[in-house]
Amino acid sequence: MSYQVKPEKTPEESQAEVILRMFPSDANPAGNVFGGEILKHIDMVAGIVAQRHSQSNAVTVSMDSVNFIKPVYVGNVLKLNARINYVHNSSMEIEVKAEAEDIVTGIRTITGTAFVTFVALDKNGRPAEVPKLLLKTDEDRIKFEEGKIRMQERLKNRKKL
Template sequence: MFPSDANPAGNVFGGEILKQIDIVAGIVAQRHCGTNAVTASIDRVDFLKPVFVGDLLILNARLNCIKNSSMEIEVKVESENLRSGLRTMTGTAMVTSVALDDGGKPTTVPKLLLQTEEEKKKFAEGLARMEQRSKERRREKAR
């Protein structure tokens, strides 16, 4: 991370980390669906530890769940001190992306091949979160 990514004390801006989360989640979504995909929401963002100027930012993302045109992507953020090699878990986020067809309308995405118990568990947890987000959006619209 560079000085332009941080405040005067050397702490990287949360917005810069959010930008990187959005980019990585978008890559995961587009690789899976093979079409354009856009961010519908970023929720449950937790900044656990600071990231400093000079640190390497490492993001790992996985597709947890699919529902029609929507995909939930879990992103884990680590920083690595390039001098010491010390890695620190610095944040997590859940991103919902929507696949779009060439006309910009939501389109169905390929199913997930769930092979392990962990993948099945992540899918079920993701589906519950997606359902909760849908309920919250419907409630907001009704207001």
């Protein structure tokens, strides 16, 4: 099947949301969901955004600014919202926000945030250029500039490794 990859795309075109129910196997004996369980889903939804944007395979190269602000409990509905903020050549910064809903009370709380960097790969597993970001709104432009600064910091830290 033939398809075209656009030279530029808006963040809106690739944004993704997943909704999950938290079960006892996701949590410690007190009912607090493991951070690692949430991270797995953050990586997954960020990967959907990265692959939607790049229309290629894409792998995680870093996760940073991971904050668990409030607890998520067994029985909560977890909603993860992900959007692309910044792209360079093959790298993409994806921002993920996690919100937990208590189904009985209906109360929704932002419980966590993270930035995940993905790199698009070609068929040989080498970094591949991704479409540019088409910035249409003020929010898109601000997030792009902030993402650029964070990416420069990441690359500085990477050099130290």
